[in-house]
Amino acid sequence: MRSTRNIPLTLACLLVVVLFSGCTKRGSMDPADPEEAPGPAEQKLAGGTLFEKHCAKCHGALGKGTDKAPAVVGEEALSRFNTAQEVFEFISNEMPKDKPGSLKEGEYWAIIAFDLKANGVDADETVGPQNASTFLLHSEGDKADDKQDAAKGDHPDDKVSLDVNE
Numbered sequence: 001m002r003s004t005r006n007i008p009l010t011l012a013c014l015l016v017v018v019l020f021s022g023c024t025k026r027g028s029m030d031p032a033d034p035e036e037a038p039g040p041a042e043q044k045l046a047g048g049t050l051f052e053k054h055c056a057k058c059h060g061a062l063g064k065g066t067d068k069a070p071a072v073v074g075e076e077a078l079s080r081f082n083t084a085q086e087v088f089e090f091i092s093n094e095m096p097k098d099k100p101g102s103l104k105e106g107e108y109w110a111i112i113a114f115d116l117k118a119n120g121v122d123a124d125e126t127v128g129p130q131n132a133s134t135f136l137l138h139s140e141g142d143k144a145d146d147k148q149d150a151a152k153g154d155h156p157d158d159k160v161s162l163d164v165n166e
């Protein structure tokens with residue numbers, strides 16, 4: 001028996017370790033940890049999938065509510081909450097109604113990022129405990145409005161004449 005026979009085994013162990021750490025990292029997606037937080041677009045996308053899987057059966061595919069549960073998307077929705085932080089505290093303790101607290105923290109944040117967007121607050125940063133109280137619901141002049149104002153400036157028919165011929 002030659003000692004080189006152990007090399008494939010060692011490599012296999014290494015691979016398992018690498019794959020395993022890769023998995024746990026992806027699975028947790030903790031927005032509080034800059035190393036693990038998903039990007040804003042990725043977070044909203046993941047949130048949509050999670051909402052579909054865990055919430056839509058009661059709140060409806062578009063979050064507009066059903067006879068089982070109130071709307072979480074729309075003008076009247078979420079009226080008892082002021083910030084994304086308050087929504088997090090509620091849903092992470094109370095939802096899904098039939099299995100409260102069963103999702104991971106990062107999964108709740110992803111659902112919130114998705115739900116904020118569905119309500120017109122399209123976060124351009126990853127939503128998490130570090131910024132959740134800055135995302136205001138039902139407020140004039142919130143981040144979404146600022147964004148809309150910024151977007152208006154891009155319309156080509158806003159004829160702003162700049163005098164550059166001097």
Ligand code: HEC
Nearest residue numbers: 054055058068069070072077078079091095096097098111
């Ligand atoms: C088994 C049905 C059911 C599921 C699944 C469910 N909910 Fe609910 N949800 C309810 C009911 C019923 C209420 C209203 C009673 C209450 O507020 O506890 C509610 C209330 C809410 C509210 C408060 C709405 C408001 O403005 O008062 C939010 C936000 C919410 N759910 C989010 C979620 C999210 C996010 C998920 C998925 C992780 C989810 N729910 C899954 C039944 C459900």
